[in-house]
Amino acid sequence: xxxxxxxxxxxxxxxxxxxxxxxxxxxxxxxxxxxxxxxxxxxxxxxxxxxxxxxxxxxxxxxxxxxxxxxxxxxxxxxxxxxxxxxxxxxxxxxxxxxxxxxxxxxxxxxxxxxxxxxxxxxxxxxxxxxxxxxxxxxxxxxxxxxxxxxxxxxxxxxxxxxxxxxxxxxxxxxxxxxxxxxxxxxxxxxxxxxxxxxxxxxxxxxxxxxxxxxxxxxxxxxxxxxxxxxxxxxxxxxxxxxxxxxxxxxxxxxxxxxxxxxxxxxxxxxxxxxxxxxxxxxxxxxxxxxxxxxxxxxxxxxxxxxxxxxxxxxxxxxxxxxxxxxxxxxxxxxxxxxxxxxxxxxxxxxxxxxxxxxxxxxxxxxxxxxxxxxxxx
Numbered sequence: 126x127x128x129x130x131x132x133x134x135x136x137x138x139x140x141x142x143x144x145x146x147x148x149x150x151x152x153x154x155x156x157x158x159x160x161x162x163x164x165x166x167x168x169x170x171x172x173x174x175x176x177x178x179x180x181x182x183x184x185x186x187x188x189x190x191x192x193x194x195x196x197x198x199x200x201x202x203x204x205x206x207x208x209x210x211x212x213x214x215x216x217x218x219x220x221x222x223x224x225x226x227x228x229x230x231x232x233x234x235x236x237x238x239x240x241x242x243x244x245x246x247x248x249x250x251x252x253x254x255x256x257x258x259x260x261x262x263x264x265x266x267x268x269x270x271x272x273x274x275x276x277x278x279x280x281x282x283x284x285x286x287x288x289x290x291x292x293x294x295x296x297x298x299x300x301x302x303x304x305x306x307x308x309x310x311x312x313x314x315x316x317x318x319x320x321x322x323x324x325x326x327x328x329x330x331x332x333x334x335x336x337x338x339x340x341x342x343x344x345x346x347x348x349x350x351x352x353x354x355x356x357x358x359x360x361x362x363x364x365x366x367x368x369x370x371x372x373x374x375x376x377x378x379x380x381x382x383x384x385x386x387x388x389x390x391x392x393x394x395x396x397x398x399x400x401x402x403x404x405x406x407x408x409x410x411x412x413x414x415x416x417x418x419x420x421x422x423x424x425x426x427x428x429x430x431x432x433x434x435x436x437x438x439x440x441x442x443x444x445x446x447x448x449x450x451x452x453x454x455x456x457x458x459x460x461x462x463x464x465x466x467x468x469x470x471x472x473x474x475x476x477x478x479x480x481x482x483x484x485x486x487x488x489x490x491x492x493x494x495x496x497x498x499x500x501x502x503x
């Protein structure tokens with residue numbers, strides 16, 4: 126995309142750049158795991174000349190809003206901003222940093238746009254003021270704001286850093302009236318605090334998420350948002366559901382991070398999670414039980430390692446790394462799980478993929494922020 130410099134010469138705007146995640150945790154802090162599923166789109170104006178930075182930012186967020194500089198700022202002052210987007214399939218997570226500016230999503234913009242997602246913002250710094258139907262909502266760090274992109278709005282924001290979620294309207298089709306009633310409002314209370322903590326924990330682990338994690342995270346986020354908006358009479362049931370969702374995610378992450386630990390057992394999980402054995406068994410009953418889940422994750426991790434041409438370890442060493450006490454036990458379990466032997470698994474290029482994995486071809490169909498927004502939920 127090109128824009129005009131003040132001297133009339135076209136200037137190249139920066140494009141979203143897809144990049145592989147950086148190295149994760151050191152080897153002594155993380156167990157062998159499935160390959161990371163997320164490949165972020167990174168955008169920044171930092172490398173541009175100051176007078177071209179704001180035009181680049183305008184182009185980046187043009188699918189959502191029209192942006193304007195404050196009255197006391199000019200193009201020559203520069204506009205150092207960055208914008209990193211993570212696509213979880215049913216939800217986009219955006220880490221954003223930008224100087225002060227105003228924004229408007231006008232009726233004309235709505236008529237020309239197919240984007241009507243729900244937008245939730247968690248400021249880390251700065252303040253914002255947004256008007257919908259003549260009602261202004263002020264947001265500040267530590268508060269969750271929810272807004273529909275299917276309605277016009279306008280506002281302004283100071284220098285800020287924020288975490289933003291974009292969720293398709295169809296994800297809340299059974300609760301549309303509840304969300305519409307809360308358009309342009311601040312989510313508060315214990316459930317909102319739980320959602321903030323949950324989203325922050327997801328942000329911290331974005332680089333290590335696997336394809337199997339993504340649909341569960343979207344579902345859990347949806348459940349928590351609905352719980353935030355629930356009627357007081359429904360709070361008890363919502364609290365129980367939220368507690369189970371959050372505990373299950375903690376349990377899954379604990380298993381994933383300890384696949385190479387010989388002492389990964391129900392007892393060690395109970396101690397780490399602070400729950401009873403009966404609660405743990407109840408939690409994993411839909412997954413076939415705790416031990417079955419642990420073994421399935423170990424086998425899937427071992428399969429990925431065996432199928433990796435860059436992994437030259439012996440089969441017995443991979444089996445040991447994923448917690449199997451003997452090559453014979455590993456071979457029997459592997460053959461039962463996948464229908465072929467570990468040796469055949471090493472020779473094949475077909476990896477067992479979770480049903481909701483995001484393929485490279487699918488990523489290529491939407492390789493920009495605008496493309497990801499338009500494809501969200503489809």
